[in-house]
Amino acid sequence: MDVWYNGEKLVNLLEQHGFGKILTLIxxxxxxxDYSKVKIPFTPDDQELTGEGESFLLDELNRFMDN
Amino acid sequence: MFIQEDNLSNIKGDLFESLMxxxxxxxxxxxxxxxxxxxxxxxxxxxxxxxYDYILKSSRLxxxxxxxxxxxxxxxxxxxxxxxxxNTIEWFFSNTFPFAKSIFNKIEAGYNVTxxxxxxxxxxxxxxxxxxxLQESKFKVSGNGCLx
Numbered sequence: 001m002d003v004w005y006n007g008e009k010l011v012n013l014l015e016q017h018g019f020g021k022i023l024t025l026i027x028x029x030x031x032x033x034d035y036s037k038v039k040i041p042f043t044p045d046d047q048e049l050t051g052e053g054e055s056f057l058l059d060e061l062n063r064f065m066d067n
Numbered sequence: 068m069f070i071q072e073d074n075l076s077n078i079k080g081d082l083f084e085s086l087m088x089x090x091x092x093x094x095x096x097x098x099x100x101x102x103x104x105x106x107x108x109x110x111x112x113x114x115x116x117x118x119y120d121y122i123l124k125s126s127r128l129x130x131x132x133x134x135x136x137x138x139x140x141x142x143x144x145x146x147x148x149x150x151x152x153x154n155t156i157e158w159f160f161s162n163t164f165p166f167a168k169s170i171f172n173k174i175e176a177g178y179n180v181t182x183x184x185x186x187x188x189x190x191x192x193x194x195x196x197x198x199x200x201l202q203e204s205k206f207k208v209s210g211n212g213c214l215x
Contacts, residue, residue, distance in 0.1 A: 001094055001095075001132075001183055002183070002202060003181075003182060003183060003184065003198060003201045003202045003204075004183070004184045004185070004190070004198040004201070004202065005183070005184070005185040005186070006186055006188065006189045006190055006195075007141045007186065007187045007188060007189055008189075010185060010186070010187060013090075014090065017090070017093060017094070019089070019090055019093075022086050022089070022090065025082075025086060026083075026086065026187060029079060029082065029138075030079070030083065030138055030139070030140060030141055030187035030188075031141040031187055032140075032141060032142075
């Protein structure tokens with residue numbers, strides 16, 4: 001173990017040792033996703049969301065309402 | 068007056084401590100683990116006491132690991148600070164950790180006393196530089212067997 005872990009190092013540590021459920025909770029309550037890096041899937045003509053994009057937005061809406 | 072925001076912050080801190088228990092148990096296998104351990108001693112003729120998030124004692128490694136946890140939002144930064152300012156790096160490494168180390172040096176003779184500061188937030192650049200130096204110091208947790 002290192003002497004210190006910030007959020008980024010902690011995430012790496014949890015991933016490295018397979019603590020998936022704990023990592024999910026850590027992300028939910030402490031380390032928010034960087035939304036600037038999220039690409040929401042659109043259909044090829046960019047006119048409407050794909051099913052994946054719609055599902056993503058609904059998940060994020062639920063997450064927002066939970067908080 | 069008790070503020071609701073403080074209450075929420077405490078809950079998040081407690082949750083983070085609970086989440087870290089299985090992680091620490093895995094990283095230091097076979098260690099005795101104490102949560103919220105209070106240590107008392109006399110400093111400058113004053114009775115002094117501090118509470119520690121986790122203290123792990125590994126008889127296999129002959130090591131006592133003092134763990135400081137801060138479950139803050141990732142947008143926050145923990146400052147380097149000083150030994151008299153709570154919630155800073157130096158509050159732990161220059162105040163509460165040396166206090167614990169002095170006690171364990173007496174009651175656990177032959178054990179190396181090490182430290183680990185874990186947060187979901189980040190440290191200021193000044194704090195990170197300081198921690199990088201500590202990483203190479205005697206505080207470092209021994210490499211053998213700690214990670215499985």
